[in-house]
Amino acid sequence: xxxxxxxxxxxxxxxxxxxxxxxxxxxxxxxxxxxxxxxxxxxxxxxxxxxxxxxxxxxxxxxxxxxxxxxxxxxxxxxxxxxxxxxxxxxxxxxxxxxxxxxxxxxxxxxxxxxxxxxxxxxxxxxxxxxxxxxxxxxxxxxxxxxxxxxxxxxxxxxxxxxxxxxxxxxxxxxxxxxxxxxxxxxxxxxxxxxxxxxxxxxxxxxxxxxxxxxxxxxxxxxxxxxxxxxxxxxxxxxxxxxxxxxxxxxxxxxxxxxxxxxxxxxxxxxxxxxxxxxxxxxxxxxxxxxxxxxxxxxxxxxxxxxxxxxxxxxxxxxxxxxxxxxxxxxxxxxxxxxxxxxxxxxxxxxxxxxxxxxxxxxxxxxxxxxxxxxxxxxxxxxxxxxxxxxxxxxxxxxxxxxxxxxxxxxxxxxxxxxxxxxxxxxxxxxxxxxxxxxxxxxxxxxxxxxxxxxxxxxxxxxxxxxxxxxxxxxxxxxxxxxxxxxxxxxxxxxxxxxxxxxxxxxxxxxxxxxxxxxxxxxxxxxxxxxxxxxxxxxxxxxxxxxxxxxxxxxxxxxxxxxxxxxxxxxxxxxxxxxxxxxxxxxxxxxxxxxxxx
Numbered sequence: 001x002x003x004x005x006x007x008x009x010x011x012x013x014x015x016x017x018x019x020x021x022x023x024x025x026x027x028x029x030x031x032x033x034x035x036x037x038x039x040x041x042x043x044x045x046x047x048x049x050x051x052x053x054x055x056x057x058x059x060x061x062x063x064x065x066x067x068x069x070x071x072x073x074x075x076x077x078x079x080x081x082x083x084x085x086x087x088x089x090x091x092x093x094x095x096x097x098x099x100x101x102x103x104x105x106x107x108x109x110x111x112x113x114x115x116x117x118x119x120x121x122x123x124x125x126x127x128x129x130x131x132x133x134x135x136x137x138x139x140x141x142x143x144x145x146x147x148x149x150x151x152x153x154x155x156x157x158x159x160x161x162x163x164x165x166x167x168x169x170x171x172x173x174x175x176x177x178x179x180x181x182x183x184x185x186x187x188x189x190x191x192x193x194x195x196x197x198x199x200x201x202x203x204x205x206x207x208x209x210x211x212x213x214x215x216x217x218x219x220x221x222x223x224x225x226x227x228x229x230x231x232x233x234x235x236x237x238x239x240x241x242x243x244x245x246x247x248x249x250x251x252x253x254x255x256x257x258x259x260x261x262x263x264x265x266x267x268x269x270x271x272x273x274x275x276x277x278x279x280x281x282x283x284x285x286x287x288x289x290x291x292x293x294x295x296x297x298x299x300x301x302x303x304x305x306x307x308x309x310x311x312x313x314x315x316x317x318x319x320x321x322x323x324x325x326x327x328x329x330x331x332x333x334x335x336x337x338x339x340x341x342x343x344x345x346x347x348x349x350x351x352x353x354x355x356x357x358x359x360x361x362x363x364x365x366x367x368x369x370x371x372x373x374x375x376x377x378x379x380x381x382x383x384x385x386x387x388x389x390x391x392x393x394x395x396x397x398x399x400x401x402x403x404x405x406x407x408x409x410x411x412x413x414x415x416x417x418x419x420x421x422x423x424x425x426x427x428x429x430x431x432x433x434x435x436x437x438x439x440x441x442x443x444x445x446x447x448x449x450x451x452x453x454x455x456x457x458x459x460x461x462x463x464x465x466x467x468x469x470x471x472x473x474x475x476x477x478x479x480x481x482x483x484x485x486x487x488x489x490x491x492x493x494x495x496x497x498x499x500x501x502x503x504x505x506x507x508x509x510x511x512x513x514x515x516x517x518x519x520x521x522x523x524x525x526x527x528x529x530x531x532x533x534x535x536x537x538x539x540x541x542x543x544x545x546x547x548x549x550x551x552x553x554x555x556x557x558x559x560x561x562x563x564x565x566x567x568x569x570x571x572x573x574x575x576x577x578x579x580x581x582x583x584x585x586x587x588x589x590x591x592x593x594x595x596x597x598x
Contacts, residue, residue, distance in 0.1 A: 045277040047264070050296070050311035051090035055082050058301035058308075059102035059151075061115055062244065062287025066296045066313055068110040069289040070094070070134065074299060075102035076307040079121045083134070085110055086289075086296065086311070095138035099130050103200075105154035107161040107183075111136035114158045114183065117166060119150035126150075127168055131188070133158055143187035147179055151199035156207040159185035162225070164212055167199040180230070182207055192229035196221045202245035202254050202288065209249040211267065214257060216241040222272070224249060237274050238263045244288025246295040253292040253314065256283050260303040266292055266316065281310045292316060324536070324547035329567070329580035330371035334363045337572040340387030340396050340433070341519060341558035345369065345565040345582055347391040349413070350558055352399060354383040356576050360401055364413070366391055367567065367580070376417040380409050386433035387558075388440040388458075388478075391415065395440050395458065397424055398431040405429070405448055410458070412437055422462035426454050432476030432487060439482040441466065441500065444490060446474040451492060455505070457482055467504040471496045477520035477559075479527040479539075486539065488529045489517030497539070499524055511537055512544045519559025521566050528563045528585055532556070532571075538563055538586055547586075552579050563587075 015032060053071065060074030067088035074080045081100035084091040097115060104118030113134035120128045129148035132139040149166030156162045161183035168177050178197030181188040194212060201215025208227030215221065219239030223230040240257030247253055250269035256262065262282035264275040279297060286300025295314040302308055332350065339353025348367035355361045362378035378396060385399030385407065392415035399407045406427030411418040428445030435441050438460035445452050451474045455466035473490030480486050483502035488511060490496060495510040511517075513535045520529040525541035534553030537544045550568060557571030566583035570576070 045264075045275045045314070045316040047277050047279050047297075047312045047314050049280060050088075050298075050313045051086070052309040052311055053091050053299055054084055054093060054309070055080065056307040056309045057102075057299050058283075058285040058306075059119075060285075060287040060299040061104040061106035061118070062289045062296075062298065063106040063108055063113055063154075064110040064289045064296075066290040066294040069296050069298070070106070070108075070110045070113045071287045071298055072097055072106065072113070072115055072134075073101045073104045073118060074287075074307075083139070086298070091298075091311070094136075095134070097139050098132055098141065099128065101128060101130075103150040103152070103166075105152040105163050105166070107154040107156045107163075108134070108158035112158040114142070114154070114161045115139070116142075116145055116154065116161075116163055116183075117149045117152040127166070131183070143183070145181055145188050146190065147177070147181070149177060149179070149199075153201050153203040153212065155203050155205050155210050156183075159183075160207040162191070162203075162205075162207045162210055163188070164191075164194060164203060164210075164225075165198050165201045165215060180225070191227075192225070194230050195223055195232055198241070200241035200243075200285070202243045204245045204247040204252045205249040211245075211247075211249055211252055213245060213252075213254050213267075214240050214243050219258065234271050237265055237272050242284035242286075242300075244286045244297050244300075246288055246290035247292045251292045253295050253316070255279060255288070255295070255297055255314065256286050256300060258284055260284055260301075264314065275316065277314065277316070279312055281308060281312065283308060283310070290314070324538070324583070324585045326536070326548050326550050326568075326581045326583055328551065329369075329569075329582045330367070331580060332372050332569055332578040333365055333374055334361065335576040335578035336361060336363070336570050337554075337556040337576050338383040339558045339570055340385045340399075341560045341567075341569070342387045342389045342394040343367070343391040343560045343567075345561040345567045348560050348567045348569070349387075349389075349391045349394050350569055351378055351387065351394070351396050351413070351418075352382050352385050353558070353570060354576065359383075364418070367569070372580070379411055379418050379420065380407070382407055382409075384429035384431075386431040386442050386445075386478075387560075388433040388435045389413070389437040393437040395421070395433070395437045397421075397433070397440070397442055397458070398428050398445060400429040410463070422458070424456055424463050425465065426452070426456065428452060428454070430474035432473075432478040432490070434478035434480050434485040434487075435482040441478065441482050441485050443478050443485070443487050444469055444473045444476045451490075455500070467500065469505050470498060470507050475516045475556075477517035477529050479520050479522045480524040484524040486520075486522075486524045486527050488520050488527065488539070489515070489531070491516040497544075509543050512546055513537060516555070518555065518557040518571065519568055521559060521561040522563040526563045528561075528566045528583060530557065530559050530566065530568045530583070536583065536585075545586075548583070550581055552577065552581070554579070
C-alpha cells in the first residue's frame with residue numbers, strides 16, 4: 001500500500017495540539033500526539049430543506065437564530081401582518097403585527113423582537129416610521145423612526161437596535177437613503193450615515209459592530225459600522241439586492257438576491273468567500289436569520305412566481321474530525337482469550353477467560369487508560385462468559401468452567417470484589433452481553449449442541465426471559481442498554497445485526513464483514529464492532545462503515561467502550577495475547593454536515 005508521503009510528497013505533521021481551524025487548514029492531515037489521534041480537515045457546506053412557512057410571501061422581515069427564528073409582515077397578494085415562529089423544524093403562528101407591511105427591517109430575538117419601517121397600504125400608501133416590539137406572543141407599539149422608510153434593514157437587539165438604508169419616497173420608488181438610526185428600547189436617534197445610500201440591502205451584527213452588504217443601486221457595496229460611523233470594506237463577489245444575511249461583524253453570511261440568485265458568500269471580517277453551497281430555491285426579497293455556521297432563509301420570490309413558503313437551513317461549522325485509528329495501550333498482566341469485558345476506554349474491566357498456564361481463569365484486571373492492574377478474582381473460574389456494566393459496577397454471567405460446560409452463575413463486581421447474583425435460566429457459553437449491572441441482557445450463545453436465539457434480562461437480582469433473536473448465534477458483540485440494544489455479528493451468521501427494544505429483536509442492516517465478531521461497544525444508534533480478522537466497523541443507526549484495522553488481528557478478544565473511544569484486549573493469534581489497543585473513532589455528537597475526515 002502506498003504511504004501518505006509517497007502520494008503527497010510530504011509527511012503527516014506531528015503536532016501536540018490541533019492547528020487553528022480555518023479555511024487555511026482545509027485539506028490538511030496531522031497527528032495529534034496529545035490525543036493520540038490522526039486528524040484531517042475537509043469542509044462541507046450545505047443548504048438543506050426546513051419546514052415551510054404557513055403563509056407564502058416575499059419582502060418578509062426576519063430575525064433570530066436557525067432554531068428560534070421570527071418572520072413577520074411581507075407581501076403575498078396582499079399586505080401581510082402575520083407573524084410566524086420557527087423552532088428548527090416547523091413554523092407556528094405568532095401574534096399579528098399591529099400594522100400590515102412589507103419591506104420592513106427587524107432586529108432582536110424570537111421572544112424579544114423589533115420590527116420597524118416598511119411599506120404600508122395607507123391611506124395613503126407609502127413608507128412608514130412605525131416601530132413595534134414583540135414579546136414572544138404579541139406586538140406593541142414602540143418609538144417611531146425619525147424617517148419612515150421601506151426596504152430598510154436592521155440588526156442588533158430589541159433594546160439596542162440598528163436601522164440603516166431604505167427608501168423614503170412613495171410607491172413609485174426613487175433615490176435610496178443612507179440614513180442610520182439607533183434604538184435604545186424606547187426611541188430612535190440618528191447614527192452615522194452609510195457612505196453609499198441604498199435599499200433592499202442586507203445586514204448583520206449588533207448596534208456598535210455591524211455589516212451592511214449589497215443593495216440597490218450599488219449591489220457590490222459593503223460597509224462596516226463601529227457605533228458612530230460606516231467604513232467601506234471589501235465588496236461582495238456577486239453584486240445583488242434583495243438578499244438575506246446572518247452573523248456578527250467578523251463572521252457572517254449572505255445569500256440569494258437579484259434575479260432569484262442561489263449564491264452564498266461567507267464573510268471572515270476581511271474578505272468575502274463564495275461558498276460551494278447554493279440554495280435549493282434561488283430567490284429574491286426573502287427573510288434571513290442566524291449565524292454563518294447556522295443560517296436560515298425563508299419566504300421570498302423565486303422569479304417569476306409571486307412568493308414561496310420555502311425554508312432552507314445553512315450549515316458551515318469549523319470542527320476537526322478525528323480519523324478513525326488504533327493505538328497501542330498497556331498490556332494485560334495475564335495473556336488470555338475468551339474473557340468478559342465491561343467499562344470504558346479509560347476505565348476498562350476484564351475478567352475470566354482462558355490463559356496458557358491455567359486454562360480457565362478467574363483473573364480480574366482494571367484498566368486506567370494506560371495500564372492494567374490486578375484485582376480480586378471471580379468467585380468461579382470460567383471462560384467464554386458474557387459481560388456488562390462498568391469498572392465499578394460490572395456483571396459476569398454464563399460461560400464454561402472446569403467440570404461445568406454450561407454455566408448459569410452470575411457475579412456482580414463493586415470495583416473491589418465479586419459477589420453472587422441470581423442464576424441465569426439457561427446455561428450457555430460464548431454469550432453476548434449489553435446493558436448495566438442492574439439492567440443487563442444476555443444474548444444468544446451456545447449450549448453444546450447448537451447456537452441459541454435465547455435472550456434473558458437481568459434486573460439486579462434475577463433473570464427473566466426476553467424476546468428471541470431472529471437468527472441463532474454465538475460469539476455476538478453486544479452494545480447499548482437493556483431497552484435499546486444491538487447484537488452485532490457472531491457465528492454461524494457472521495454478518496447478522498439485530499436491534500432490541502426491550503421486548504423484541506428486529507433485523508437491521510447487515511455488517512459488511514463476514515467474520516465472527518470479537519467485541520464491541522457503544523449505543524444502539526452509534527456502535528463499533530472489532531472483528532477477529534482485525535477489521536473495524538462503525539454503525540450509525542442505519543448502516544455500517546469500514547474503518548481502521550487493528551495492529552494485531554486476533555480472534556476471541558474482549559472489548560468495551562464507545563464508538564469514539566473503544567478498547568480491545570486479549571484474544572488469540574498463535575497463542576493467547578495480552579495486547580491492548582485503543583480505538584479513536586467517529587464522534588456521533590459532531591454533525592457530519594460540517595467537516596469530516598479525509
